[in-house]
Amino acid sequence: MDEYITSIDLGTSKVCVIISEIDQTGQLQIIGVGVCPCEGIKKGVVVDIESTSRAILYALEQAENMANVEVNTAYVNIPGGYSKVIRNKGIIAVSGEDKEIDSDDVKRVLNSAAILSLPQDQQIIDIIPTQYIIDGYDEIKDPVGMVGIRLEADVDIVIGSTTTILNTVKSANEVGMEVLGIIPEPFAASESVSNRDERGLGVLIIDIGAGTSDFSVFKNDKLIYNDLVPIAGNHITNDISVGLRISFNESEKIKRKFGIAYTPLASDEKMLKVNPIGIDEKINISEVQLSKIIEARLGEIFEIINEELIKNDLKEEILTGVVLTGGGVGYFPGSKELAKEIFNLPVRIGKPKFIGIDEPIYSSGAGLISYSLERKFNYYIECNDVEVKKSKSKKNSGNSITSFFRRIWDEYF
Ligand SMILES: Nc1ncnc2c1ncn2[C@@H]1O[C@H](COP(=O)(O)OP(=O)(O)OP(=O)(O)O)[C@@H](O)[C@H]1O
Ligand SMILES: [Mg+2]
Known part of the structure; x- marks a missing residue:
């Protein structure tokens, strides 16, 4: 090790x-x-x-x-x-004569909670005990050393493809x-961009990378919902490439250098030069033109997530707001403003707090x-x-x- x-x-x-x-x-x-x-x-x-x-x-x-x-x-x-959390329960009779719960009892109760019939293409990747219950007394975090007859465990079983x-x-x-x-x-993402208080009161975490936009809702410090939208930063670059008829590489460069996610923050007087494919000379486009493309795609991702939350009655669970992270959203000026408008919730950008890697990627x-x-x-x-x-x-x-x-x-x- x-x-x-x-x-x-x-x-x-x-x-x-x-x-x-x-x-x-x-x-x-x-x-x-x-x-x-x-x-x-x-x-x-x-x-x-x-x-x-x-x-x-x-x-x-x-x-x-x-x-x-x-x-x-x-x-x-x-x-x-590609992973899912399933709630399950294990129950055992405490084995020792003195009825003091030891680590073997804990193993057995978690073991019994792990008995599940899973589809062939799925397997368990983790078991997270959320509470233990001893003879009906709940919310016990560590039962070892306590005395009881019946030990129950509520667990989150994480399964994956x-x-x-x-x-x-x-x-x-x-x-x-x-x-x-x-x-x-x-x-993983929630651990580095949110704190326990936020996850306790209810928080939406959106991690927009290059290929996927993962979103998850935490409440009472538990993951209560997660899904992904298969649209992310690469699609934004691709839209810029198609919209301005420039190469993917050039699109990526101007996206990073000049991209703004919320059109009201962009200027239609500030111009930048791009080189459309098949044309010898560079042409001018405004910051607003570029921003409209980014705003449309990012707005679409936010709308899809928002609809999913509404459909699953999750909006009222999110008491603290939205944390945006991942390279696909974390660098754009205006991404907070755009998200605020769509989710109607407070929004902040989340990045790890460690020195040297305090970046959304x-x-x-x-x-x-x-x-x-x-x-x-x-x-x-x-x-x-x-x-x-x-x-x-x-x-x-x-x-x-x-x-x-x-x-x-x-x-x-
Ligand atoms: N300065 C920047 N401005 C705008 N976008 C950026 C910037 N830097 C990186 N990106 C975008 O971030 C995306 C990559 O983000 P990230 O590294 O979080 O994704 P990933 O983890 O590789 O992908 P995924 O999580 O989707 O599998 C790319 O689409 C890239 O264009
Ligand atoms: Mg990623």
Whole structure:
């Protein structure tokens, strides 16, 4: 087990590796960061293992060089749309003669809560106890040492698409990284951009990346709803490219440099030059023209999310407001104003608070680290192929990694 905590954020536009450690004062410090563009991930899902693992390797080496350490284990994310939370309950009779609850009883009750019939393409990736109940007394956080006859556990069981999980783990294993935990995006992002008070009172978190816009509602510090819209930053760039008849690359550049998400903030006197395809000379377009394109697409994403919230009676659950994060929304001036108009709720931009990665594109990667610390994973994913560990140079050696892994609940099973 590493003394460092490492995350691998598999995003549509980039793979990001972050290495952290707990310093002598008990504070989490980021010691290495590496980023590499990646073509092997579409809408947040690994579709090409080879190019994804190549990008992981590159980002990993950058992060390791910066930190001057070597790491072998990591936490990775999967998009919210490929995971789901199911509520379940476990009940057992306390076994000891003195009826004092011990950790074996806790394992057994969680074990009994994990008995579910799942579709073949789904598997459990985490079990989160939300409360224990002893002989009818509820809201118990840690039952060990208490006395009772009947122990119940309310749990959130996180399940995910088996294919997505296998491909994700395999991509990391290919470069010798063992996956300690798979964390759905909403849990990761929320951990780095919101606080417990917000999640307690009710908050909507929207993470707009390059390929997907994940959104999640937290209430009473629990995820109560999450989904994704398969439209994000790449679509905005594409709209600019089509609208102005310029290349994707040029669109990306002007989007980043001049993009404004709310037209009233743009000027129709400020002009910028673009080079339409097939025309020799540059032409002028106004800031407003560019802003209209961005506003239309971002507004569409917000509208879809808002309708979904209304349809599911979730608007009244969101007492604190909206947190916007992810590179697809977090950099535009005006994105707060646009969101405020559509959701009719207070809006802020969320970014991780760690020095060196306090940018919206790092929300997921930073959140993976915070979440794994907070949750203190008491199980691990055993990949049968982790013998490639430490052999990072083997990235293209064609190791026969079967990635048939099973989940060991070292505490529960
Ligand atoms: N300065 C900027 N201004 C506007 N947009 C930006 C800026 N920097 C990055 N982006 C956009 O952010 C998006 C990438 O964001 P992010 O890194 O959060 O996505 P990702 O994690 O790779 O993708 P996903 O989460 O959808 O799988 C791209 O569409 C990019 O164009
Ligand atoms: Mg992302």
